[in-house]
Amino acid sequence: MKAVKISTYNPKNQKSNFELYALCKGLNSGKPLEQPCPNCFLIQCKNQQELDMYRNLLFGLWKAKAFHPYLIGSVIPFIRINEFKTLLAEQIQHLKGKEKIFKADVQKVKALEVKERQMYEQLLLISELKRIYIARHLRK
Structure with missing residues (x-):
């Protein structure tokens, strides 16, 4: 190349x-x-x-x-x-000579990043849900 x-x-x-x-x-x-x-x-x-x-x-x-x-x-x-x-x-x-293998590994890393982002968003939702469960019992 x-x-x-x-x-x-x-x-x-x-x-x-x-x-x-x-x-x-x-x-x-x-x-x-x-x-x-x-x-x-x-x-x-x-x-x-x-x-x-x-x-x-x-x-x-x-x-x-x-x-x-x-x-x-x-x-x-x-x-x-x-x-x-x-x-x-x-x-x-x-x-x-290793382009295909390298490209496949890069795709795997990108897929893992998508999963990581999804897990992070789920953790944020769980954290918000915990806050809501407690906050609904407290006075405003």
């Missing part, structure tokens, strides 16, 4: 069909984004397959906190674009 073009996002630049964004500032640096923000990198892919591969790769690296060792800055940590490019290139090389 050829290297994609990675640059700092500028809203004045023309948008292409196969673009992906990655947050570059804060503890969520590297997080893949569907919509651009002022603090993000632009990843321009050649086709949908390449876009999906980079989206899955970014999601996996972000979840594994692979960008954390590269963060610099004391108040608002950020990742430099050269280190971002190098890390992505290394990981793409490492994943050659």
Whole structure:
């Protein structure tokens, strides 16, 4: 897979069909984004397959906190674009031939996140229900 073009996002630049964004500032640096923000990198892919591969790769690296060792800055940590490019290139090389297995694992992680969100919402409902049971016996 050829290297994609990675640059700092500028809203004045023309948008292409196969673009992906990655947050570059804060503890969520590297997080893949569907919509651009002022603090993000632009990843321009050649086709949908390449876009999906980079989206899955970014999601996996972000979840594994692979960008954390590269963060610099004391108040608002950020990742430099050269280190971002190098890390992505290394990981793409490492994943050659394992794309299907990696994609399946990313899908499993996303499914687990959905379950986790559902459980969290259920816990909030249980907590609210406990509060209501007690509150209905108290004077207002």
